[in-house]
Amino acid sequence: MSVLLDPLVKAVRSRVVSGLDYVELRADDVVETSIELRESSIESVTRRFECGHSARILKSGRWGFAVSDGMRDVSETITEAVKAARALSRTAVSDTSLHGVKPVKMDVPSKARIPLNEVDLAEKVSYLTSICRNATKADRRMTTTKASYSDITGDRVLVTSEGTEVRQSLSHAYLKTSASGNTSGRLVSARDEIGTVTRGWERFTEDGSGDKIVERLARKARLQMDGVSCKRGTHPCVISPKVSGMLAHEALGHLSEADLFAAGAFNGLEGARVASEVVTMVDSPWIEDGFGNITADDEGVLPKTVILIDKGLIGAQMTNREWATRLGIEPTGNARAQSYRVPPLIRMRNTYFERGDVSLDEMLEDKKFGYYCVDVSGGQAESNSSFQVSIQECYEIVKGELGRPVRSLAISGVATKSLALIDGVGKDFDFESSYCGKLLQAMPTSDGGPHLSFKKGGVVFGGSA
Amino acid sequence: MPKECATETAVLHVLDEVGASARRQKVAEFDAYAICTRTRRVTVERESVSSADSIMATGLHVRVCVDGKVGGASCNEFDRRATAECIDHAVRIANLMESDKRWSGFPSSSKKYPSVSGLYDTSVASLDVPVMSMMAEEMVDGARSVSKDVSAPYGAVESTGRTVGVTNSSGMRSVMSETELQALICCVAGSGESISPDCEESGQSRSCDLRVDKIGERAGWIAEKSTHIMDAKTEECDVVFSPMSLGAGSDGLLNVVLSEAFSGQNTHQGISFLSGRLGEPIWSEHVTINDNPLLSGRCGSRPFDDEGVAAQKTRLVNKGTLVGYVWDSYHGSVSGEGSTGNAVRDLSSGTVGAAPLCLQVMPDRGSMKSLIESVDHGYLVWGCQGSHTSNTETGGFSFVASPGLLIKNGEVVGGVRGSMVSGNVTDLMKNVERVGADVVDFGSALMPSILFRNVKITTG
Structure with a gap:
């Protein structure tokens, strides 16, 4: 007997769903472990237990959604969602319909080799403490280190009135570390993030992962201390796979989400050229170690790879079932919800530029002066294709060679113009794991690509912060 | 019941x-x-x-x-x-x-x-x-009343x-x-190269007195203005920041940075640019800031903090001089300062730390319109794209003014694209020229519009 699946299946087969166009029931029974360290000492360790369910229903073309804690009275939650949909005013949208899909029945086990919930808390605390201590030792100017770790294990279930039943065993973990210091009266800080949605504790312990985090943190912090200010304005530049991933995600990915496409800068430009033919960008449901990996989306759709930019031309859009109907295309499996507490939205998964054939040295060699942006600390997109990316590791390029490190800064641009100024696509590839925010929902995603080279005018440097 | x-x-x-x-x-x-x-x-x-x-x-x-x-x-x-x-x-x-x-x-x-x-x-x-549902429709009608060219991709009443x-x-x-x-609405207007950025406007209240039509009108007005694209240049000039660009919870520049910077926990651990500066004149004398959770009917008001300690009004900056931080009971005890009733609990991570409950930038006089009228050449920042990436430890920021608008001879004449605003909050706050009286309640902040001098603008 399944604590989550059985009550949902029973409810979706009960009389309460009769007359409804669609019923989607989702439930979580999870344990989240959070550990917060500051200055190498533990600030808090907390275990959070969460069990609850939600009902999303479509009735006469109108959506209703209700959430309830625990697993009692699922039928009552459906009734609450129906009441909400019925109460919408007559002028509300009533033409919503969903693209049909073949029901799926799946049981997706965790692929973790060392399950996160079987690792002692003491071992996790010890691992984090060691990172914080070693980061401070790596450079005595670093006075404060912080580590925020959380993992989620448990079950997530989706049941629909069409017969879909998906049970997933969750193994999510995320670690954010930062180091701060003071040099010549100036505060500096650097941060690092790693995460997994497919692996277990081995993600943090194999291949010297902890040592690599310390090495990265120390390097980025030193660069901040020793760095020079960036010259404001536009310059030729090369961006690393992590930065190109952020660009893929912020500048182009969001614009290719069908709900945002319709109101954004790409609307009316379907099939138009926005970049040179060496530029291809995709959103994929599965890459090795991808933080955005999914097996089925939160509407029960088996996900597909979507080619967003195809040899420089605007390609397909990412959809849920509702937008697939509107656009008359197959759903792509991009409906994702942070938890049962919120309805699914159209979200990216693993978004990246495809490789090209240029080496980093070749990109650098023709630049008299410019910047090489290596690592990011966040970003944001707008529907008019304006992007902003915050950079925490950057170097000058002087006469084709890497020069002095540059203090943290932000870059920006308008994607519809910037893409046309890409003059080189690297033959390497890497990606970054992070959380993406949309309408207050945070979803794990991976963003990546090869090195990219931009001509002057493609990217604006806002000056060191 | x-x-x-x-x-x-x-x-x-x-x-x-x-x-x-x-x-x-x-x-x-x-x-x-x-x-x-x-x-x-x-x-x-x-x-x-x-x-x-x-x-x-x-x-x-x-x-x-x-x-x-x-x-x-x-x-x-x-x-x-x-x-x-x-x-x-x-x-x-x-x-x-x-x-x-x-x-x-x-x-x-x-x-x-x-x-x-x-x-x-x-x-x-x-x-x-x-x-x-009717309120949401009224808000959309307010936006559409500005121009038929304005659309509202999303919004919500909660x-x-x-x-x-x-x-x-x-x-x-x-x-x-x-x-x-x-209530929240996002408007856009125009198409192709003249398409506006996302123009968000919101309001919140403890009671039903929200003018949702006005929220829609403001978002629609900004979207429509933003379609008239003007050239911006790299310069240092006067900039008016709207209450939303400074006070919104997730991306208002001052709310994002100062909520961390005034935390006694952070100042005690030396990870705030305000550490060790009590008693110093750090900002313009036009700046007075309280943490004030005691005001009647405000969304950040409450009688006690997340540990049950009585909430209180705490003066943080008095006419430009730093005079206080906020404390929870543990860090207040460790530092010897005592709690100011500012414990904030994160249910997910389980941390209990110190943060302002309601950051109140004290208003002075005039509306945002009057601040704009006092500017011959400058910009109006309505939203800060990427301000959440600001460094709360150092106070450094670099974001895109989006929506950002050009001011000429005291009037907003059109929108600018991709204009970056960068600097440090300490330098920015030294350059406060005027504080408006048009306070907006964002729950965690009560924020008026502010006119700053010598703000760095960068364009491509």
């Missing part, structure tokens, strides 16, 4: 259950925070109301201290089994920790709570979906009734109920 009574009863019951369970498990030192929320929301998509949500949520966070070792656990169910398991896990975690020699116990209930009126309005608590309670082994037992009505 009225909803307020129902949620209060549930919260009081679980607090009592924590006490009883702690006694059964022989836990002498504990504290608990319980929250029960009922939310109704209608969502706008492509100018029309598209869905209605009804959300009930409960949360319980428990901390225990065993021989100076503190552990925590939380859950989302209020029954006896869940409560007992929570305490059991918190004890197990505490036993893994090292004894904290600086631990001085959970706070006592010695101080009387201030009277804070206007926190609960039955008309908000009882708002139903049809009325909220009413929340919430009861919060705190108890601990030092005799604390406090409960409060509050309501909140929020």
